[in-house]
Amino acid sequence: MRHAHGTLFIGRTARHKGIRTYLSVFTIVCGTDFLVMIPIEAGRTDRMRIVQAYSDFSRGQFNKRVIMRILSRLSVAVSYPLMTLLLVMGVFILIGILALRGTRATTSDLMIRLTDQATERMRQYVLSTLHTPIRIGDFNAELVREGGMSIESSDDLSSQVPFLVSQLQAWRGVSAILISNQDDNGFWVERTPGGDLRLYEFFQEHEGYCVEWALDDLGRKLPGELSRFEYDPTQRPWYRAAIDSDDGVGWTPIYAWANSQEEGIVGSGRSVRLDSADGDLVGVIDVGFTVNDLSRELEGIKISPNGRVLIMDSAGMLVAANGIREADATTSGILASDSVDFEISGAVQALAGPDSFYDEHGFHHATFTGDDGEIYQVDSELLKQADGPDWTLVTILPESDVLAGVNVVQGRLIYASLVVLLFSAFVAILLARWITIPIVSLKRSAFGIASGNLDERFSSRGGLEFTQLSDALERMTRGLRERLDMRTALEVAMEVQQNLLPxxxxxxxxxxxxxxxxxxxxxxxxxxxxxxxxxxxxxxxxxxxxxxxxxxxxxxxxxxxxxxxxxxxxxxxxxxxxxxxxxxxxxxxxxxxxxxxxxxxxxxxxxxxxxxxxxxxxxxxxxxxxxxxxxxxxxxxxxxxxxxxxxxxxxxxxxxxxxxxxxxxxxxxxxxxxxxxxxxxxxxxxxxxxxxxxxxxxxxxxxxxxxxxxxxxxxxxxxxxxxxxxxxxxxxxxx
CATH class of the missing domain: 3.60.40.10 (PPM-type phosphatase domain)
Incomplete structure (x- = not known):
């Protein structure tokens, strides 16, 4: 056992547990002006007492008066290099611990802060994306209220098709725009997944059917209707969201849009109810988007190299996600927990698990482990907008992405600490060169003994402290000679025994x-x-x-x-x-x-x-x-x-x-x-x-x-x- 103030040597031989144990303890406490040697033969209890006494010594459990006496007699030639090296080593060890290991609490806090920031970024991005349906819906509603857009008859409605098509083409984040009047006549224009334009008319003359038409880029009907299917506008989610809302504005849940395609389209939208001055219904305007389109918008969010973001509604239905497989985001509007994408389903299940928690900022946190052993940090937050859908935003971050930057910082800290250590060691060496000749002589003799030459003699030149140290080291050398033969025999036995193991x-x-x-x-x-x-x-x-x-x-x-x-x-x-x-x-x-x-x-x-x-x-x-x-x-x-x-x-x-x-x-x-x-x-x-x-x-x-x-x-x-x-x-x- 080594300490800045001394060294404790322990050796023992044992014949059998419970019989007799011979313990030789050779304790040397080396300062610059004192040395204590304690030869002891004792059992296990006494040995533990000696070790505890030395431990108390090494921790500096001294009387204050004794400490002051020792410090007052220390040579500057010894204290300066020693204190410099101790300080440098202490700083180096501290930096090394912080850089290489850290603490669990620090890492956890870092992960929470990073995921909170990523989730808040996504919330701001989604709010900006949802602002498009709000602007278009409010703009068209204002046109109707001020008479700039007439929707009283079927002909009036049909005349607005090119205008709405131009809006649809100008705003790529919007998938469909719908208008209906007080007679429940109406239409919507829609962009298909393939980029084609479609018109869907539900007029009273169609006798309960919705008729599908193809449109050119200017919003003009192409010859020949594509299909027709039964359609009751009053039972559609966009209609109920506007009618049932107290303030005339509502967001629809995720639902399957009505169309003739074999694979349906799933989406949501914002509906605005238009009322006359007397409170009578004038019409409904709905601006919607598909989950596919919103997912493509989310592809622009890069929270980390492999990070994921997703949105789900209050019922747990998957609204959108980046990096999602096409089959998961289309047709039926699946529950996020049932997604075949294991990152999405794993994140939702982790948030619903018993180990999830809320931080002081209201973010919901959880973790889960993938099949490859990767640990994922999950963070969720409500959209929290008065005029917005009841959605939950979720970010999924692999710990390897988050800790990559931490590892870079740790590496830089290691390099910086090594530079500081080398520089400080160089300064300490320069200080050590100023130490007096007696110290150099003692060191040379000590190195001779360390190399195996136990016949080396210690010079007693110098002041009192050097003379005392030389005498103490001479006594120590005599004790080491007596133990060298036994140690050599033990080393040979150890080598032989190790070779017997496989x-x-x-x-x-x-x-x-x-x-x-x-x-x-x-x-x-x-x-x-x-x-x-x-x-x-x-x-x-x-x-x-x-x-x-x-x-x-x-x-x-x-x-x-x-x-x-x-x-x-x-x-x-x-x-x-x-x-x-x-x-x-x-x-x-x-x-x-x-x-x-x-x-x-x-x-x-x-x-x-x-x-x-x-x-x-x-x-x-x-x-x-x-x-x-x-x-x-x-x-x-x-x-x-x-x-x-x-x-x-x-x-x-x-x-x-x-x-x-x-x-x-x-x-x-x-x-x-x-x-x-x-x-x-x-x-x-x-x-x-x-x-x-x-x-x-x-x-x-x-x-x-x-x-x-x-x-x-x-x-x-x-x-x-x-x-x-x-x-x-x-x-x-x-x-």
Missing amino acids: QKAPSSSSLDIAGFSVYSDETGGDYFDYPMLSDGTGDTNDESVTIAIGDVTGHGIGAALIMCAARTALRTCLLPDGSLGTLLRDVNTSLYGDVPNGRFMTMLMLRLAPDGSHMDWASAGHDPPIVYSPRLGTFNEPSGGGVPLAVLSDEPFEQYEMRLPEGDEIIFTATDGVWETANSDHELFGKERLMDVIRESSALTSEEIIQRVIEALDEFRGSTRPADDVTMVVIKRLP
Whole structure:
């Protein structure tokens, strides 16, 4: 453990848990004018006290008087470079955390603000688009009221066709313009999806029918009527919207327009009721648009590279959307939640879900995840216009679009912080060059020791603080010499033991297998293996896969030796298609008598079919495998097993069989160092947290699942150094 004020070295040897533990703690607190060395032999409780005492020291929990005394004796040659580097590193770490990780709250707030802005932009755009029907309708209504447009008779109405056609061609966002008089005679001109002009007349002389005509670009009828169909204007939505409105103005809901086309047209419009001074009905003017036309207008809204916008009415009917498939926006006027476009239906369903919420500005927010794993942010807002339809505006933004700019900013912050760090480090180096010759000499000697030359001597030249530091480092060097031989032996043992673990997982088209092991000391007692009977190529497509995982009590050299003996016995006793229970019995027989009293080993054996459809397993005191099915969302931890190895002689072990019918199972097995990981409050990680991590990372590969578990353990523990050996193997069935 390192700190700006000193270093804590801890080493230990253990024969067995619960017997005697020798702990050597060598604590060196190095300032510029003092040094303290504490040799300690203690048990686990005393060791924790020493570590806690050092932790208190490193956090600066001092008496104010002691702090002031230390600071007053610090050399400027030391304090200036040190404070400069600490300041630079602190700023760099802070910028790095903000740029690379950020916080969940900040990201969430950013997403909410961006989606709110996008929705408000769309609302303003839609309001400007809807302003066209309002202007045309009010303009024509004013003409009728002032006598500039006569609509009293059928002939009067027919004479207005060219005028309305010119309006239709001038305003591309409008699809149809309709006028009727007090006798319910009327017509409308309409632009078809193909761009042709049509005239629809419903006069009394047509005896309840509407007659369809083709028009040229000047609004003149072309010879020969195209069709006729029954038509009652008083029952049409445009008529009811005007008549039933209190102020004589109303927006129609989304409805199918009357025409002779095989595939109908769906749209909406704004109807204006014309009344005389006496309050009698003079006529109705309706200016409408199709959902296709409005969707084409929405194509001009680019809220992000892959962002979507849509409009739905109060009944949930899809009014318009950009990027929508043509079949979704025509014919029948579908419910937005029933759209085959998964982004539209997913957004509407998310807004109706329990996880949606309203922010302080009244925007409705929700999220959903696409089939490709992309997370979409959904934001909705009412149109909120007095003279406007009762519509809801919805924006759909992929998080990748929104965070693209954030990533660019983060990259720039990283580059800027690196420049600042390099510049400040350069300045600090210049300051360090001014440090006195004794400090340079001490550094040279320290580097010599770091390179392995423990015969290096420290010069005692300089003031009091340098003399004290030199003497302290001399005592430290003598202690390091005594430990070097033991450390070298441990490194050799660690290298040998690491080479005994499998270097790669079996290769299979049906199974994704990954393993991981880390020891709390240089060597440990955890073990996993893929003992195979093939030629060693690792290709297991045509044969079953055998997996072994074990845990020896204790740590260090003793546990490592037992682990090696168990590995040898396992590979020696393994037979083709033999019973896993028999295999554990043979391994137990081999170990019993060779393992000292009080020491034992747990082991779990798995054998999976080539296609992963079933699994045989046997346990010697080891926790059974955890099986998770993402499709069902359930965990299964089978029961069974025997006593640990090397406890009883001639102990029988049973083999169990487990079917894996879902085809997506994730099999997780590990040593107890995973779920017995403890935090600073002595709370255990537990299997419930482990299952949560497996569930959240079930879509990842086996190796990535292991990495997520490791990250969760490190975060829970508060450090990356485990107190116990940690080993795990993950098998994931592939589709």
